[in-house]
Amino acid sequence: MENQPRVSDRQAEAQCASAAIVNYNARDHLVACVRSLRREGVGEIVVADNSSRDGSEAALARSDSEARWLPTGANLGFGAAANRAVAATTGPYVLVLNPDTVIHPGTIAALTAALDAEPRLAAVGPQMDNPDGSVYPSARRFPDLVTATGHAFVGLIRPDNRFTRRYRMLDTDPDRAAAAAGGTSPVDWVSGAAMMVRRSAFEAVGGFDPSYFMYVEDVDLCWRWRQAQWLVGYTPAGRVTHAVGASSRQVPYRMIAAHHRSLLRFAVRTTTGAQRLLLPAVAVGLAVRTVAAWVTHRFA
Numbered sequence: 001m002e003n004q005p006r007v008s009d010r011q012a013e014a015q016c017a018s019a020a021i022v023n024y025n026a027r028d029h030l031v032a033c034v035r036s037l038r039r040e041g042v043g044e045i046v047v048a049d050n051s052s053r054d055g056s057e058a059a060l061a062r063s064d065s066e067a068r069w070l071p072t073g074a075n076l077g078f079g080a081a082a083n084r085a086v087a088a089t090t091g092p093y094v095l096v097l098n099p100d101t102v103i104h105p106g107t108i109a110a111l112t113a114a115l116d117a118e119p120r121l122a123a124v125g126p127q128m129d130n131p132d133g134s135v136y137p138s139a140r141r142f143p144d145l146v147t148a149t150g151h152a153f154v155g156l157i158r159p160d161n162r163f164t165r166r167y168r169m170l171d172t173d174p175d176r177a178a179a180a181a182g183g184t185s186p187v188d189w190v191s192g193a194a195m196m197v198r199r200s201a202f203e204a205v206g207g208f209d210p211s212y213f214m215y216v217e218d219v220d221l222c223w224r225w226r227q228a229q230w231l232v233g234y235t236p237a238g239r240v241t242h243a244v245g246a247s248s249r250q251v252p253y254r255m256i257a258a259h260h261r262s263l264l265r266f267a268v269r270t271t272t273g274a275q276r277l278l279l280p281a282v283a284v285g286l287a288v289r290t291v292a293a294w295v296t297h298r299f300a
Helices: 004-015 027-039 056-063 078-087 107-117 145-157 162-167 174-180 199-204 217-227 252-270 273-298
Strands: 017-023 044-049 068-071 093-097 101-103 121-129 194-198 231-242
Touching (some): 017 078, 044 078, 078 093, 078 217, 093 107, 107 121, 121 199, 121 217, 145 252, 145 273, 194 199, 217 252, 252 273
Antiparallel strands (some): 121 194
């Protein structure tokens, strides 16, 4: 009997939250993701599908006939499809997810509690684990041009460099900061692979910018929230395991190019003053890095 109130509380929290998943040929991951949401009591699940050809729709229908299938009609990329999925949900809070994620027990309650506690919080992200149990750095800083350049180029040969460490907040302890802040720490941005958004805040800034096909759309969204005086948080009280790249690995060279185009788009949007004079050099540098990343992937 002692556990009954906790179960009821968790179910009550889940009723406040919907889930919006963007799927592209991730059938088995998608089924596991939806099952983990149901175990947490999430009642409304919408899957925006970017024209999958792997039987995802049939597999989901067999596993969970109540999840809503929302075909986009084409491969729109992550942001545009996520916007459609969020718009099709009704909860005040929406957990935006990649299909290759699995939600750990108590995560929905932890994320909704964080949003309940701070009305200025536009979104909150959970701790993100790799499949091997190591922690993926999903809470990060906005990169300035120096940090971004160092991370982009030095990171190709020395992953554990000071620029990457600063960008990924590896020189801090976000879990300790969250504990000191009462469970949720303020951060610049959290990964869109698993972020719970406040619907009113999401709609206030127009959701994800669909001009980003893949990558950086989460950074851009959190940056626009910052400009509009909203906050973004991180709480290790929620946990998600993320397989990383279930869809993007299918077309690696296209995704590498998309990533670098998105980086340039974000630089153009956020760079101000005299630093804008550096943007042509940034564009050339990103083109060079795209080729280097292709070569690195080819011989990895």
